[in-house]
Amino acid sequence: MIHNHELPIGFTMELAQHSHILNQFAGLPKEEQEAIIEGAKQASSRSEMQNYVENMFR
Secondary structure, eight states, X not given: OOOGGGSOHHHHHHHHHOHHHXXXXXXXXXXXXXXXXXXXXXXXXXXXXXXHHHTTTO
16 A cells, blocks of 8 residues: 555545546556656646546546
């Protein structure tokens, strides 16, 4: 399980808005979760984070 201190706050907030994406993310192996989190850390605005989360599994 990923600890909250490792998650960017904007990423956490966007996942909270998209429960179906949160469920998919939670079901991934730890290594895949970590890769997605690293990608989320590259978002430099709220809209970038929103787009990132909404398109993670497309």
